Amino acid sequence: MPTITTLDVTGMTCGHCVSAVTKELEAVSGVKNVSVDLNVGEASEVTVVSDDVLPEDALRAAIDEAGYEITGISTHGSAEEFSQLADTRSEVYAGTSHIGSGSATAVGPVGISITPREDVDAATLASADAPAATSGGCGCGGCGCGN
Structure with missing residues (x-):
């Protein structure tokens, strides 16, 4: 079952930042997809999709290598994500x-x-x-x- 990990990343200000973070995270074993919601001046939301739960230290190392910092991290399965969407729709x-x-x-x-x-x-x-x-x-x- 797919796992969705959401990272709050500070210091990102432009498309180059997004590219650097995406490249480093895609190099982490098990990562299937990375998307970034850039929020200049505050934490950007980085969503990582994988088949299994990813090691937090590997994610932190990738973000550190890109030159940024993780200020928050959460992980949940796709079933929970769909349940939250259904609740919101209701x-x-x-x-x-x-x-x-x-x-x-x-x-x-x-x-x-x-x-x-x-x-x-x-x-x-x-x-x-x-x-x-x-x-x-x-x-x-x-x-x-x-x-």
């Missing part, structure tokens, strides 16, 4: 659906009203689905495809 969408409660709309995560297609009248759907009246039938206005 929190975002919790209580936002009003379908089946007497109302025919749902509210998206940022308060956008969503009306199910079956609740829109036929005339509105016909005008929305019809190709635009342009020289080409597809609505682009110039291809002349006739669709």
Whole structure:
């Protein structure tokens, strides 16, 4: 099962820093992927994916070799990561659906009203689905495809 290790790395300020950290971490045995979220002036988040838990001393040595410092480290499996994502999604969408409660709309995560297609009248759907009246039938206005 894949393991995700997150490192908080200080001192990174540019793309060269990202490149140096990435190169050193990719040389650590077992590392499959490295991604860096550069945060100038604060700790950057470096995510390392591997098949197994990586030795912390090897990660610290790689970051040290690149010229930076680890200020925090956490490791978890992909199952835990997916569980956290599912929990976050549930929190975002919790209580936002009003379908089946007497109302025919749902509210998206940022308060956008969503009306199910079956609740829109036929005339509105016909005008929305019809190709635009342009020289080409597809609505682009110039291809002349006739669709």
